[in-house]
């Protein structure tokens with residue numbers, strides 16, 4: 001069975017892992033309440049989308 | 062050719078898929094709005110548009126085609142007498158899919174599937190109090206009924222804030238309930254300080 005010839009050094013392993021980065025989501029601002037929200041989605045804060053109230057949002061949940 | 066028109070199988074057999082779509086459509090036409098996954102909403106949206114197109118034709122052939130989908134005479138009656146006539150001025154685009162929130166259990170993106178022409182705007186998918194209040198006042202416009210429903214809800218939940226005459230609804234929303242509980246304590250502290258001075 002083929003196997004790695006040499007043990008990979010810690011440095012080499014860690015260098016590879018420098019590219020393992022989580023990307024932050026692209027956020028847009030709500031036109032109604034100004035809070036950050038995911039684009040093309042109903043605002044979780046106020047329930048508005050496209051200048052229209054879609055859903056009531058329960059407070060303190 | 063209708064080859065490769067099926068864009069998803071929804072992890073179902075043909076029968077199961079047909080049943081799923083018609084079940085979601087039944088919910089959509091009975092309650093104007095339904096919450097499902099984005100994928101199911103988009104698939105159902107296509108079929109629902111076709112059903113409304115049939116409902117607009119309003120002949121015996123169309124009725125029989127719709128009855129093949131829904132085994133519910135009352136629903137078919139509603140389709141041909143309420144929902145179909147609502148869309149006479151609109152050519153296509155009878156349904157709307159809005160990305161709503163992420164489902165708690167498996168992180169699936171959920172969507173609201175709704176009819177674009179609605180007689181009564183329901184603010185939330187399950188709000189029996191506001192719905193009954195709106196049905197009593199059908200002569201109001203949609204915007205007025207929405208704002209009145211919001212005022213009614215705030216009146217039910219927070220009667221204290223109404224006295225301060227805050228016209229801005231957003232200000233009402235930001236005034237959290239815990240702040241209201243704290244505010245009387247603050248005033249009593251101030252009064253005690255004044256009395257001690």
Ligand SMILES: [Zn+2]
Pocket residue numbers: 030031032033034035043044045046047048
């Ligand atoms: Zn908002």
